[in-house]
Amino acid sequence: MLRVEKLSTFYGNIQALRDVTIRVRRGSITTIIGANGAGKTTLLRTISGLNKARHGLIIFEDQDITNTPPNKIVKMGISHAPQGRQVFGDMTVAENLELGRYSRRFANRAEYKQDIEMVYEVFPILAERSGQLAGTLSGGEQQMLAVGRALMSRPKLLLLDEPSMGLAPKVIQSIFKTLFRLHEQGLSILLVEQDAKIALETADYGYVMRTGKVALGGDAGELLENEEVKKIYLG
Amino acid sequence: MIYGSATVFTLLLVVTLSIKGSTGLQWIVSGLTVGSIYALVAMGFSVIYSSTRVINFAQGEFSMLGGMLMYTFASKAGVPVPLAFILSVIIVTLLGAGFERLAVHPLRYSSVITVIIVTIGFSIFLRAVAKWIWGSDPVKIASFSGDKPIRFLGAALVPQSFWVFGFTALAVLLVFLFFNRTIVGKGMTAAAANPDAASLVGISTSTSSLIAWTIAAALGAAAGIIIAPIKFAAYSVGTMLGLKGFAAAILGGLGSAPGAVVGGLILGVLETIAAGVFPSGYKDAVAFLILILVLLAWPQGLLGRRQDVMA
Ligand SMILES: Nc1ncnc2c1ncn2[C@@H]1O[C@H](COP(=O)(O)OP(=O)(O)OP(=O)(O)O)[C@@H](O)[C@H]1O
Ligand SMILES: [Mg+2]
Secondary structure (H helix, E strand, O other), X not given: OEEEEEEEEEEOOEEEEEEEEEEEOOOOEEEEEEOOOOOHHHHHHHHOOOOOEEEEEEEEOOEEOOOOOHHHHHHHXXXXXXXXXXXXXXXXXXXXXXXXXXXXXXOOHHHHHHHHHHHHHHOHHHHHOOOOEHHHOOHHHHHHHHHHHHHOOOXXXXXXXXXXXXXXXXXXXXXXXXXHHHHHOOOEEEEEEOOHHHHHHHOOEEEEEEOOEEEEEEEHHHHXXXXXXXXXHHO | OHHHHHHHHHHHHHHHHHHHOHHHHHHHHHHHHHHHHHHHHHHHHHHHHHHHOOOOOOHHHHHHHHHHHHHHHHHHOOOOHHHHHHHHHHHHHHHHHHHHHHXXXXXXXXXXXXXXXXXXXXXXXXXXXXHHHHOOOOEOOOOXXXXXXXXXXXXXXXXXXXXXXXXXXXXXXXXXXXXXXXXXXXHHHHHHXXXXXXXXXXXXXXXXXXXXXXXXXXXXXXXXXXXXXXXXXXXXXXXXXXXXXXXXXXXXXXXXXXXXXXXXXXXXXXXXHHHHHOOHHHHHHHHHHHHHHHHHHOOOOOOOOHHHOOO
């Protein structure tokens, strides 16, 4: 469904991605793990069009989407829940979700109802908090809102950047359970995580990134057994 | 800070009224009149700034052009006032939108400073063209409903003031509804707070910029038209009006629409009282004294937020 070929992205003269090649199969959860600064966020930002690629290709459903602006990418069916949640803090939960379907704002009201009910069913707490300002939600609730907002565009592929960041183990478990449910309903997910254990346990495939390069890739189960991965990321 | 300055400001109004009586009232009403105009111009600055981080130094020229076009349509060609008003606003708005597409949009990957310098160039260009079309003599535009003063508590108030208040209230309301009640406006508000997250839900920065310039040009033109019967219109009035509007925007907090209104009204009243109390040559100095003091002591302004202020 998604192919990234020899992708290179720069910040000024600093190269953050070096010939990154990955694949996301339709219906899979694919995870990317790696230490701080490995380039995981940069990879997601380049796919969703926030950063420009200098070399390489991004192919989504047989279309070249390299360097397409973000508002077009989301229309094509890729939705990105960014690192650090990035909810609109001065707006209510409901308004955040409403903006989540900005790319589909010309669709009819009935569909809007369906979308918002779907998100409220996935994250019932958001329904309870619908009138609350997003900035006053707890970290876990904000993460759910960030994912919920991303789902509002009816994505085929969800890009998720460190949903576990700063959350208690219990909350992380519940969010990952939800992700797995979405995956069972047919959503493809590209998941960036620092928490390698839970990421590899949830995912079908995994890649390990190191200093802007893909160092390893394969079945998530195999990576869990890999000596190097065990030592560095699970140890 | 907000309550402190509100108290000081109210005190000033009370003192003015009690010492000067009906003259004081007259000062305050005419202060609120020019203040409304500063508020509209300040809103133009803030709308563009919050969407694009650009300070549009041609903002005052939109007002100048509004006034001059009104003169051509209403005073020269005899077009009825409402139609002349609408025509003038539309032309200036198209000009603002056209400038955004032709000059600002192609620079979207350049630094903000580059765009700001281009707006300075644009303002010089507009002034030159206006001088060429209309000459350098000030022109007079008739008030919308005559000049017979309205007597109120011993003060004589010009009827045009009420047109100014009405239009300003309407414009502020429309802008508020757009940014808080429509999905596109909410998207622009969201984009001002968090551009990346807004892009990811599909809000196009390029469209936001175009809409912001369109709104700012319309606000500027309307301001220039409704004040023209009270002041006068000339090719040169845009510069000072732009600077005053900028001072008002800074005072209220650049990027904040309510701040622009508050800043404009306060600036207008202070300036008018100062003009009454001190020799009139010092009037314009008030705005810039306020601008400098606010920038030094309270750069985020009365209602602005710290993150909205450029580092
Ligand atoms: N805006 C930026 N300007 C300059 N360099 C940047 C910028 N953003 C990221 N970088 C650099 O690019 C490299 C990759 O950063 P990136 O954020 O993609 O890493 P990451 O794998 O997501 O890390 P983390 O796990 O900490 O989120 C780092 O060396 C980082 O310092
Ligand atoms: Mg990251």
